[in-house]
Amino acid sequence: MTYQALTPDTLADYLRQVPALQTLLGDMDALDIVEVGDGNLNLVYFVSSRSQPARSVVVKQALPYLRLVGEGWPLTRHRADREANALQHFGALCPQHVPEVFHADSAQSLIAMQHLREHIILRKGLIEGFTYPALAEHLSSYMAQTLFHGSDLYLSAAAKKTAVAATTNTELCRITEDLIFTFPFEDHPTNATNPALPRAAIERLHQPAVRLAAAQMKWAFMNRAETLLHGDLHTGSVMVNQLETYVIDPEFAYYGPIGFDVGLLLANFLTAYLSQDWHRVQAGQNPALFQAWLLDQVIGVWEGFAEKFTALWAAHDAATGTSFMGSKRDERSQVLFRMEFLQQVFRDALGFAGCELVRRTLGLAKVAEITAIPDAAARALIEVRTLRLAEALLLQRDELMFITEVIDLAEECRTLTL
Amino acid sequence: MTYQALTPDTLADYLRQVPALQTLLGDMDALDIVEVGDGNLNLVYFVSSRSQPARSVVVKQALPYLRLVGEGWPLTRHRADREANALQHFGALCPQHVPEVFHADSAQSLIAMQHLREHIILRKGLIEGFTYPALAEHLSSYMAQTLFHGSDLYLSAAAKKTAVAATTNTELCRITEDLIFTFPFEDHPTNATNPALPRAAIERLHQPAVRLAAAQMKWAFMNRAETLLHGDLHTGSVMVNQLETYVIDPEFAYYGPIGFDVGLLLANFLTAYLSQDWHRVQAGQNPALFQAWLLDQVIGVWEGFAEKFTALWAAHDAATGTSFMGSKRDERSQVLFRMEFLQQVFRDALGFAGCELVRRTLGLAKVAEITAIPDAAARALIEVRTLRLAEALLLQRDELMFITEVIDLAEECRTLTL
Numbered sequence: 001m002t003y004q005a006l007t008p009d010t011l012a013d014y015l016r017q018v019p020a021l022q023t024l025l026g027d028m029d030a031l032d033i034v035e036v037g038d039g040n041l042n043l044v045y046f047v048s049s050r051s052q053p054a055r056s057v058v059v060k061q062a063l064p065y066l067r068l069v070g071e072g073w074p075l076t077r078h079r080a081d082r083e084a085n086a087l088q089h090f091g092a093l094c095p096q097h098v099p100e101v102f103h104a105d106s107a108q109s110l111i112a113m114q115h116l117r118e119h120i121i122l123r124k125g126l127i128e129g130f131t132y133p134a135l136a137e138h139l140s141s142y143m144a145q146t147l148f149h150g151s152d153l154y155l156s157a158a159a160k161k162t163a164v165a166a167t168t169n170t171e172l173c174r175i176t177e178d179l180i181f182t183f184p185f186e187d188h189p190t191n192a193t194n195p196a197l198p199r200a201a202i203e204r205l206h207q208p209a210v211r212l213a214a215a216q217m218k219w220a221f222m223n224r225a226e227t228l229l230h231g232d233l234h235t236g237s238v239m240v241n242q243l244e245t246y247v248i249d250p251e252f253a254y255y256g257p258i259g260f261d262v263g264l265l266l267a268n269f270l271t272a273y274l275s276q277d278w279h280r281v282q283a284g285q286n287p288a289l290f291q292a293w294l295l296d297q298v299i300g301v302w303e304g305f306a307e308k309f310t311a312l313w314a315a316h317d318a319a320t321g322t323s324f325m326g327s328k329r330d331e332r333s334q335v336l337f338r339m340e341f342l343q344q345v346f347r348d349a350l351g352f353a354g355c356e357l358v359r360r361t362l363g364l365a366k367v368a369e370i371t372a373i374p375d376a377a378a379r380a381l382i383e384v385r386t387l388r389l390a391e392a393l394l395l396q397r398d399e400l401m402f403i404t405e406v407i408d409l410a411e412e413c414r415t416l417t418l
Numbered sequence: 419m420t421y422q423a424l425t426p427d428t429l430a431d432y433l434r435q436v437p438a439l440q441t442l443l444g445d446m447d448a449l450d451i452v453e454v455g456d457g458n459l460n461l462v463y464f465v466s467s468r469s470q471p472a473r474s475v476v477v478k479q480a481l482p483y484l485r486l487v488g489e490g491w492p493l494t495r496h497r498a499d500r501e502a503n504a505l506q507h508f509g510a511l512c513p514q515h516v517p518e519v520f521h522a523d524s525a526q527s528l529i530a531m532q533h534l535r536e537h538i539i540l541r542k543g544l545i546e547g548f549t550y551p552a553l554a555e556h557l558s559s560y561m562a563q564t565l566f567h568g569s570d571l572y573l574s575a576a577a578k579k580t581a582v583a584a585t586t587n588t589e590l591c592r593i594t595e596d597l598i599f600t601f602p603f604e605d606h607p608t609n610a611t612n613p614a615l616p617r618a619a620i621e622r623l624h625q626p627a628v629r630l631a632a633a634q635m636k637w638a639f640m641n642r643a644e645t646l647l648h649g650d651l652h653t654g655s656v657m658v659n660q661l662e663t664y665v666i667d668p669e670f671a672y673y674g675p676i677g678f679d680v681g682l683l684l685a686n687f688l689t690a691y692l693s694q695d696w697h698r699v700q701a702g703q704n705p706a707l708f709q710a711w712l713l714d715q716v717i718g719v720w721e722g723f724a725e726k727f728t729a730l731w732a733a734h735d736a737a738t739g740t741s742f743m744g745s746k747r748d749e750r751s752q753v754l755f756r757m758e759f760l761q762q763v764f765r766d767a768l769g770f771a772g773c774e775l776v777r778r779t780l781g782l783a784k785v786a787e788i789t790a791i792p793d794a795a796a797r798a799l800i801e802v803r804t805l806r807l808a809e810a811l812l813l814q815r816d817e818l819m820f821i822t823e824v825i826d827l828a829e830e831c832r833t834l835t836l
Contacts, residue, residue, distance in 0.1 A: 152637070152640050157588065157591065157592055157595060157640065158588045161586050161588045162586075162588075164582075164583075164643075165583040165586050168579050168580070168582070170575065170576045170580075173575065173579070174576075177575060182743070182744045183744070185743075185744065186744045186745070186746040187746065188744075188746075206748070206751075208748070208750045208751040208754045209754070211743060211748065211751040211754075211755070212754050212755050215742060215751075215755045216755075216758070218742070218743075219570070219742070222575065222578075223570065223642050223643055223644045224641050224642055224643075225582075225641055225642075225643050226641045324633060324636070324637070325600070325603075325629060325632075325633045325636075326600045326601070326603065326604045326606075326629075327604070327606075328604040328605060328606075330604070330624070330626070330629065332626045333626040333629040333633075336626045336627070336629075336630050337629070337630050337634075340634070341637075
């Protein structure tokens with residue numbers, strides 16, 4: 001069957017031909033199908049049995065263009081294959097945090113996967129002020145498992161090089177290269193800025209030192225093939241409930257710097273933090289408690305990640321009797337290398353977080369916790385604070401040693417006025 | 419024809435079937451063929467017309483094992499294809515410094531190329547104390563041209579990513595990973611050390627800070643796909659006479675950090691420098707003048723490279739009206755980025771040079787300027803100085819700003835005694 005963008009009707013016909021889904025869904029002639037995609041790239045359907053709604057799957061189909069922009073920004077549908085491969089790869093490493101793939105169809109650019117019926121998008125939960133007791137634990141585990149096992153610290157050099165060549169993702173990397181690292185740092189027609197945002201706040205990002213930092217992070221993104229990244233690990237790519245955490249949508253997966261996933265995730269906790277001065281106040285609450293929890297997630301995600309990544313590494317070296325450094329046991333050298341390695345990932349993560357904060361404020365793809373603030377002046381205040389934090393992370397990334405220093409910077413930026 | 423390692427006789431039969439070589443060699447029934455390979459990986463033949471010896475080619479054929487070690491270290495013959503591709507790629511960028519390829523045969527793992535009849539291997543020339551007036555100019559031009567044009571600073575992101583995937587070179591990279599970055603920094607059975615070398619000199623390289631530096635450079639080598647490197651750019655890969663300079667043997671070509679080629683080359687000028695306290699004295703000369711010339715080459719190669727690389731980059735940005743940083747003209751940011759970029763290449767080059775100096779002293783593949791010193795004690799003195807310079811470069815690479823500081827370190831190490 002040649003590719004066609006499926007409607008609820010044609011999808012029903014399609015699904016009837018997939019035996020693997022029959023056992024999951026039961027009566028294939030009585031399905032409820034609803035399109036729910038609010039992303040930028042794909043059609044997303046919830047498909048459930050009419051008589052037993054708990055029997056359900058999600059069907060995701062890639063469109064041949066960037067939905068956010070329209071047909072003027074064409075994209076090939078290869079990303080569906082990349083996403084299916086990445087879900088299966090990450091799922092094997094970390095099954096408790098990655099939705100299961102039941103069926104993948106390259107010709108239709110389609111994936112049928114586990115329906116997370118009892119979960120919501122983390123970004124929405126955070127805007128609502130919900131806390132999740134195991135969130136930092138889960139996200140740090142997910143990152144440690146996926147980022148360690150794709151690297152030269154775990155894989156043989158041959159396996160790693162094969163994986164790098166097999167996961168080239170030119171098209172979606174271009175989106176990141178342009179929309180995170182380039183356009184937001186210059187006056188570019190795709191930027192969309194709040195009219196209430198002072199011009200001076202934008203121009204601070206045109207300082208040579210800031211543009212230098214953005215260019216250096218772009219160079220790192222494009223040149224350092226360290227591990228298979230999720231590639232778009234923001235709070236809109238995470239689904240949660242009080243017990244469980246799933247990371248979805250890895251179509252941007254490619255071999256890049258370990259700090260990229262870490263930095264994007266931290267940045268999105270920081271926009272959640274800064275924007276709560278609007279959302280919690282609107283809800284008639286004192287934001288302090290929830291903001292403190294959000295900063296605890298920043299600490300917990302970083303510290304949990306660093307600890308688990310280091311532990312996986314040490315355990316792997318102990319089990320194999322060799323290490324990236326060589327086969328001779330020399331514990332002092334190993335410990336020193338691991339510490340310096342994690343410190344470099346930390347610096348990288350802060351630089352990537354800075355770029356993410358800028359693009360989420362000035363760039364094409366923003367975040368709901370900021371855009372949902374209807375009062376332009378109130379929104380500008382949050383944006384100014386976000387941009388100043390971004391600037392501090394970009395300029396100070398090589399001097400910062402501890403995640404608590406990032407917390408201090410965030411708290412300091414939160415007190416800025418227009 | 420299935421692959422067979424060719425002898426002078428079977429090579430003559432083979433060549434008669436290649437019309438492209440007929441015009442070059444003339445009478446294909448009267449050829450002089452002599453095997454001259456002294457490398458580690460290949461058969462190398464000089465083929466010339468018996469009646470007109472100036473009509474000649476070099477034929478290089480890959481063997482299915484590492485010649486230095488023997489059949490116990492198998493290597494596929496793909497490297498012949500890689501070398502042919504790399505010669506053609508680098509030759510297009512820099513024809514005056516790369517031998518011309520006349521014929522490449524993937525099935526026979528064979529390349530027929532320009533015979534550099536009037537040139538000698540640079541390493542041999544340096545041991546003899548010869549100077550070459552245009553050497554630094556040529557080598558810096560070669561590196562600037564080849565290293566700039568393979569990078570994201572010149573290529574589109576799509577072309578660069580395709581090139582990275584197409585030039586994976588697992589097998590030969592493994593040799594570098596093991597023999598440059600790993601084995602020389604631990605007591606490894608492939609190391610071969612001069613019995614007169616004090617154990618303390620070897621153990622200095624087992625310090626955690628040195629092993630850390632070596633591991634960090636190994637990580638950079640394996641993860642930073644910045645440009646298509648030569649991959650083995652030492653003075654044995656350069657052929658010279660008083661007027662011309664050619665870079666040969668790029669079978670190690672792969673996408674790696676820009677500073678790798680630069681660092682290996684600088685390191686080999688430094689072993690030449692330190693070893694002249696033996697060679698020139700043996701020749702009854704004062705070594706000072708030639709050593710000063712060698713240090714001038716270190717300065718000239720680095721400064722020439724940095725200047726030409728920067729000029730190619732600025733000219734490309736001016737011609738295209740865009741740049742890696744973005745399409746908006748902002749000269750201050752561009753200049754700052756270029757300066758910082760070259761400073762990072764410099765730091766990387768020093769780290770790689772440090773690793774190269776260690777492996778050329780303790781590792782499996784040494785350099786003739788040191789191994790040719792028959793007196794073990796005299797050789798140990800040169801080795802101690804070389805290792806101390808390596809240590810200084812590895813430990814101080816992030817603090818050193820200017821190539822003249824490297825010269826100072828080299829001169830200081832030259833005064834060390836056993």
